[in-house]
Amino acid sequence: MAELRGSFGDQSQHLLTRWFGTPDLHRLAVYESKAGGYTALRKALFDMKPVDLTNEVKTSGLRGRGGAGFATGVKWSFINRDAPGPKYVVVNADESEPGTAKDRYILENSPHMVVEGILIAAYAVGANQAWVYIRGEYDEPSRMLTEAIDEARAKGYIGPQPMGKDYPLDIRLYRGHGAYICGEETALLESLEGKRAQPRSRPPFPAVKGAWGRPTLLNNVETLATVPWIINNGGAAYAKLGTDKSPGTRLLTVSGNVRKPGVYEVEIGQTFRHVIMELAGGPPEGRKVKVFWPGGSSAPVLPESMLDVTTDAEALAAARSMAGSGGVIVMDDTHCVVRAAHRLLKFYAYESCGKCTPCRVGGDWAVRTYERILANQGSQVELDTLQRVSDGLQNGRCLCGLGDSAGWVIDSTLRHFREEYEDHALRHECNVGAVPANA
Amino acid sequence: MSALSSQVLEEIKELPAKYPQPRSAVMPALDLAQEELGHLTPEAMSEVAVALQLDPGYVEGVATFYSLFHLEPTGKHRFYVCTNLSCMLRGANEIVAHVKQSIGVTHAEQVSADGLFSYEEVECLGACEFAPMMRLDHKYHYDLTPERVDQLITERRAPTPLTPTLSPGGERERKPRAPRKKKADG
Secondary structure (H helix, E strand, O other): OOOOOEOOOOOOOOOOOOOOOOOOOOOHHHHHHHHOOOHHHHHHHHOOOHHHHHHHHHHHOOEOOOOOOOEHHHHHHOOOOOOOOOOEEEEEEOOOOOOOOHHHHHHHHOHHHHHHHHHHHHHHHOOOEEEEEEOOOOHHHHHHHHHHHHHHHHOOOOEOOHHHOOOOEEEEEEEOOOOHHHHOHHHHHHHHOOOOOOOOOOOOOOOOOOHHHOOEEEEEHHHHHHHHHHHHHOHHHHHOOEOOOOEOEEEEEEEEOOOOOEEEEEEOOOEHHHHHHHHOOOOOOOOOEEEEEEOEOOOOOEEHHHOOOEOOHHHHHHOOOOOOOOEEEEEEOOOOHHHHHHHHHHHHHHHOOOOOHHHHHHHHHHHHHHHHHHOOOOOHHHHHHHHHHHHHHOOOOOOOHHHHHHHHHHHHHHHHOHHHHHHHHOOOOOOOOOOOOOO | OOOOOHHHHHHHHHOHHHOOOHHHHHHHHHHHHHHHHOOOOHHHHHHHHHHHOOOHHHHHHHHHHOOOOOOOOOOOEEEEEEOOHHHHOOOHHHHHHHHHHHHOOOOOOOOOOOOOEEEEEEOOOOOHHHOOOEEEOOEEEOOOOHHHHHHHHHHHHOOOOOOHHHOOOHHHOOOOOOOOOOOOOO
């Protein structure tokens, strides 16, 4: 196992990461004996009714950790447990949001915690089979999860009668093959069904018609990994942590120009100043934070002056950004915002699935415009074009969030760093290291 | 003469039964084909289509959508170097330049003269706390420096018993498989 860069050890905010770093935590025996593993599953199967499980998660206020932040318990309640025929739990382990490594951190350290969460969720919503869609590049997490599933099967926790309960439970793995769009839940379902991963229009929602046309619960790895703690300690205990509307803790991946990049579990509501300057050690000697992406590359940027914004969804929305995937990318004052935005637009253009026109055309258009600007061929026309393309990508004009995300990169960098864009486009110069316009 | 071995074709034919609906087998099947041949040729994709009772155009449509399927030959060892923002901010572009120079190629479609290496710039691989990083031979490599890249290349040019963890066979090395069960009715 790789070196741990991030949270581990007994601290009050370490609900998920407390036992990380324990030797062989990925083995079932150690997960049970040292970390109290599978007590939540036992409690769920024998002491609680499925509806109680869903209500407990509702009480916790847990919100999905994949990016959209939807209330997990409410999502669980959308599945009609009594509908005849198969139902599925599909686990989104296609972690691909730039700057996000938390699901890998969880899977490599404590795969059984994820397995336990999946089994509880499946029992709660009336599914007998769960499919983990894991990105193809995750060789090591995939291997560790496979071993964990095999161990749980051998121990009798997965099978026709898990722990002796007359309720069959099974978990299968499906490897992705390289496509960012598969993080979008309906694109993921298409891919799982053996198709090109293009998002579906909704309704019907996956809860009604999901994998293979059946009712399906889709949850992120971190979301499900949180479930055993909630079942063990109660939803009310979880809701006491964090803020009123964004309770609990979450894993923030801090990357880029910081001295101690890592995956840090924090109580939601801490400031980004605490996360970036204290936990991650701040920027290298002699440099200053210029800008950060608070929730993956899709979250609109915030300048250094907004480091005191807190990590809850509400504060981020008020700052015109979002909590997203919890990927905190930090850029210091030696780097150029226009070049960073160009790199991200190349990403969104490349990853566009091509199904809807604004995204398919808009991304490429933006990239070509950035290229003209960076080749010192820009003018006011290019700046206006960027704004127009950005507007055309946002506000529901695209089938899924990928287009919006591309638009937000342009829009938010233009909003906070107009002067840097004008240096490039109008004056054909780059003043990297200069103080940002509105910071 | 078919592109895929009869053993792989048999394995592919057994895949659909593992899924709630048979079409889900298309990617695992393409995986097996690519593992055997190194990349997906039109013949291989057609054979996968026949084995799964799908249209060849459909199979190619799936293969072209996903970046881990290669339709052109690759090096035995392919460097998937992340150049997305978190890695870019920590020197990924210099790593790419060094890889290209060291293996003697100018672009991602080119394979080194000895057939051993090729590279590709990829999007975020989800190990941002170890940037700059890359994937090589089904393993992540962290905190890259030009010296570290040179070391990885040297080890693969002359695999020695001193580096047993390395997978000298590279991407295309066939994994040992359990012998197939004989069908009772032959």
